[in-house]
Amino acid sequence: MTSNTELSPPTSKQLDASDQLAAYRERFVEPKDGSVIAYLDGNSLGRPLRVTAASLATFIQGDWGTGLIRSWDEKWMDEPTVVGDRLGDVVLGAAPGQTFIGDSTSVLLYKLLRAGLEGQPGRNQLVIDRDNFPTDRFIVEGIAAERDAEIVWIDPDPTAGVTPADVAAAVGPHTAVVLLSHVAYRSGSLADAPAITRLVKDAGGLMMWDLSHSVGSVPLELDAWGVDLAVGCTYKYLNGGPGAPALAYINSSLVSRLRQPIWGWMGASDPFEMSANFEPAANVRRFITGTPPILAMQPLKDMTELIADVGMAAIREKSIALTEHAIALAEELLVPLGVEIASPREPSQRGSHVSVNHPLFADVTARLWEQGVIPDFRPPHGLRIGLSPLSTSFAEVQRGIEAIRDVLVSLQ
Incomplete structure (x- = not known):
């Protein structure tokens, strides 16, 4: 019945x-x-994990308190890329050697966007939408002013967000880098990353995604999508804590070609050589600038393992x-x-x-x-x-x- x-x-x-x-x-x-x-604000700051209190205590007593400066040689020098590779495997859909943890989202946006622009000779246009997060827009405007680049603005529907049609109308032979947010910070709209990335690559540009509102809540396949560059914060759905260091992804095809603009000793081929001239590391470490925030990475490690379990x-x-x-x-x-x-x-x-x-x-x-x-x-x-x-x-x-x-x- x-x-x-x-x-x-x-x-x-x-x-x-x-x-x-x-x-x-x-x-x-x-x-x-x-x-x-x-x-109802986990998209701005995630709750801490209970296990993190014990993890931090162990870290302070062990790696820091007992290992002291020796811990740099034993493990800390590799921590940004080890944690990055684990995050790439669990959350980003990224093979090893392309992801590291360090700096703030804003600094990493600047590094990767500037490197991408400089790595596209003959192309001078940066594409971004007017509804993007203020930092993203401000970074683009600052780099455009520094390098005399042209900004191409997309005006998306405020609810639907940036669509493939919007991007197709904005890219062309002068497109250097397109920077978009995977999930819009206002509306929560989820961009069609695979389709948009293909459009940008077909136009000869580099595709850069801000993953701040998607990483840890939306499955990502950066390698499979052909993404060139990506950044994202770790204190939202990755529960890294207030001011936790951000993540950066550089596609393996670009790691040796791009040269980041903020040179520092940790990005050198041999940091302890104390050489007179900067020679970048051959791998993704070249995008690291200063001393990595080791202590601040610890909560992120706990959440990454929880996500791996779920x-x-x-x-x-x-x-x-x-x-x-x-x-x-x-x-x-x-x-x-x-x-x-x-x-x-x-x-x-x-x-x-x-x-x-x-x-x-x-x-x-x-x-x-x-x-x-x-x-x-x-x-x-x-x-x-x-x-x-x-x-x-x-x-x-x-x-x-x-x-x-x-x-x-x-x-x-």
């Missing part, structure tokens, strides 16, 4: 009960005083379920109050955060933080609901969106 009655969507309780990754939430530090009711496919499946749940709740509770959903509705076109717009959201966000509900706000009127798959529950999403509704009603 069949019924024409539509099935109700699963509740938060049902979704949590069937969540295959639910047990992993216990591995993250949560306040014991009840000061956080719903943490698998990016399962993480992506949970991410989609969380964002679908958030959108369903927003449609039910927020849209009737005049809220606009500003993220793509199609899961395959969306990262792991959902943006909603309302003129009152600056005030709403401030009041939510006072209550222990923590999304974030991006001008002019966007509230972002960031959902970290391994540490966020479906009930937490519901608590957060109900609180958004309640505060919004109180202000109207």
